[in-house]
Amino acid sequence: MAYRTPDKSKRPYGWRARIGLIVPSPNTVTETEFWRMAPDGVSIHTTRLLYRADEVEDPVADMEQFLPQTLEELRGLEVDVVAYACTASAFKTPHEETQAEVSHGVDRPAVTTMGTILNAFKALGVTKIAVGSPYTDDVNEAERRYLESQGLTVTADEGMILFEAQQRLRHMNLVTEPDVEKLAMRIDSPEAEAIFLSCGDMATLGVVNKLEKKLGKPVVTSVQATFWGALRIAGINDRIEGSGLLLAEH
Missing domain, CATH: 3.40.50.12500 (Rossmann fold)
Incomplete structure (x- = not known):
């Protein structure tokens, strides 16, 4: 054969x-x-x-x-x-x-x-970002320090805790896209050149384009x-x- x-x-x-x-x-x-x-x-x-x-x-x-x-x-x-x-x-x-x-x-x-997140901001020509996540304050603070150590300026950061299990870094996948959209709108400001939606277990894909049109700036997510x-x-x-x-x- x-x-x-x-x-x-x-x-x-x-x-x-x-x-x-x-x-x-x-x-x-x-x-x-x-x-x-x-x-x-x-x-x-x-x-x-x-x-x-x-x-x-x-x-x-x-x-x-x-x-x-x-x-x-x-x-x-x-x-x-x-x-x-x-x-x-x-x-x-x-x-x-x-x-x-x-x-x-x-x-x-x-x-x-x-x-890939850091490479994405370089590709987009972005250095000032607003960060939204489903993380607790201590994880958000660690993320802010890490991003700033890489030369980025964090203009705002907010962790949206909707479920008790998120305190143990669980159930991020229960956060809805309408919740994510509201989070992005809250953290945006004229100083932010882009929005970063952090966490690979938080659904974001359905609102990325909508947010970019509303805010007039790039939206980068962990998964994307x-x-x-x-x-x-x-x-x-x-x-x-x-x-x-x-x-x-x-």
């Missing part, structure tokens, strides 16, 4: 690119919004890091111990790029270190949410920026409408 030579362009799915995606185990938003933004020929392949919010004091730091196993699960998928999608992890471990570990573990290019970064590293340069200026123009 004569065997065929594998041909990436003839994959039934992901014939243009396969994106490997790593999310905290309770996250239901990132994967969903990735698929909504994905152009034809791009597929998403997700694995999870165990996130023990009810068992440990610091679940974000704790889940890092499960990363080697997660990378092992991804290795056999022959993805073209891996996206490590957790905004808050950068406040525990510098995003460059996480990116290097993921890339080494899968032997593929990798991006992290925080790394991560997808943009992964897509471009995979060599897909499609301009995607409906998901904000970042994907439509950069």
Whole structure:
């Protein structure tokens, strides 16, 4: 029997690119919004890091111990790029270190949410941002310090806590898009050059374009920026409408 030579362009799915995606185990938003933004020929392949919010004091730091196993699960998928999608992890471990570990573990290019967020602001020519999130005050403060350490000016930041479980960094995915829209309107000011909606488990995709039209400035989200970064590293340069200026123009 004569065997065929594998041909990436003839994959039934992901014939243009396969994106490997790593999310905290309770996250239901990132994967969903990735698929909504994905152009034809791009597929998403997700694995999870165990996130023990009810068992440990610091679940974000704790889940890092499960990363080697997660990378092992991804290795056999022959993805073209891996996206490590957790905004808050950068406040525990510098995003460059996480990116290097993921890339080494899968032997593929990798991006992290925080790394793509910073690249997004550079692409947009933005240095002054207003930050809205579903985080507690201590996490917001850590995020502000991190962003400012990277040369950004935070003109405002607000954590919108609607559910008791958010105090343990859970149930961000219950925050609705109308709530997110109101949050963005509250934090905006003339000084802010862009709005940053932080957290990969907070639904934002349905309001990004609406907010950009209302406010007259870019709106960057954790999920949108991560997808943009992964897509471009995979060599897909499609301009995607409906998901904000970042994907439509950069």
